[in-house]
Amino acid sequence: MLVDLWGIEAAVLRDVVRIEALMHEAAAAAQARVLAAHFHRFGGEGGVTGVLLLAESHLSIHTWPEVGLAAVDAFMCGEARAEVAVEWLRAALGGEPRSHTAVRRGAQ
Amino acid sequence: MLVDLWGIEAAVLRDVVRIEALMHEAAAAAQARVLAAHFHRFGGEGGVTGVLLLAESHLSIHTWPEVGLAAVDAFMCGEARAEVAVEWLRAALGGEPRSHTAVRRGAQ
Numbered sequence: 634m635l636v637d638l639w640g641i642e643a644a645v646l647r648d649v650v651r652i653e654a655l656m657h658e659a660a661a662a663a664q665a666r667v668l669a670a671h672f673h674r675f676g677g678e679g680g681v682t683g684v685l686l687l688a689e690s691h692l693s694i695h696t697w698p699e700v701g702l703a704a705v706d707a708f709m710c711g712e713a714r715a716e717v718a719v720e721w722l723r724a725a726l727g728g729e730p731r732s733h734t735a736v737r738r739g740a741q
Numbered sequence: 742m743l744v745d746l747w748g749i750e751a752a753v754l755r756d757v758v759r760i761e762a763l764m765h766e767a768a769a770a771a772q773a774r775v776l777a778a779h780f781h782r783f784g785g786e787g788g789v790t791g792v793l794l795l796a797e798s799h800l801s802i803h804t805w806p807e808v809g810l811a812a813v814d815a816f817m818c819g820e821a822r823a824e825v826a827v828e829w830l831r832a833a834l835g836g837e838p839r840s841h842t843a844v845r846r847g848a849q
Binding site: 700 | 779791846847
């Protein structure tokens with residue numbers, strides 16, 4: 634699931650500590666297991682980019698504070714529930730999903 | 742760009758060292774800058790899962806050797822060229838792209 638969340642406060646989109654914590658909470662809510670985490674705050678007025686590598690694939694976020702955007706990808710297999718992770722982040726960040734794409738992977 | 746590559750040899754899809762090297766080469770070919778890398782080899786007959794966190798977003802791969810599948814995501818902004826990274830991996834892994842989805846992010 635690929636979701637663009639709009640209308641989020643710039644201060645939230647620059648807060649790498651908060652975003653990393655929310656991403657871990659979202660993964661836990663989706664019943665995914667985190668293998669590794671990397672989060673980076675760009676300098677100045679820049680945003681945050683980060684990813685959780687999961688046993689069930691990955692959960693990523695990239696933010697553009699200057700336009701109020703967070704782009705979230707939830708790639709999950711097995712029992713993990715991508716839609717739960719996305720909804721967790723939407724609620725926690727306070728964003729409005731204007732673009733939402735679901736792609737079924739590994740469909741032959 | 743989300744691409745499922747099929748028909749790849751199982752031994753290749755389990756070779757975490759080779760896959761990590763190819764991902765770095767693909768990112769360099771796409772003119773993306775790597776901020777962090779994490780690659781994981783699942784035990785037994787399992788595959789590889791890995792991600793490069795980029796200044797331009799991310800490049801990820803998840804493999805399923807039992808069916809010959811590698812699922813590649815190239816999320817890139819700015820001058821980086823996602824299609825170059827995908828084509829690099831397709832050529833290096835020897836896979837056939839059967840599903841290819843391009844999603845424009847941050848389109849209002």
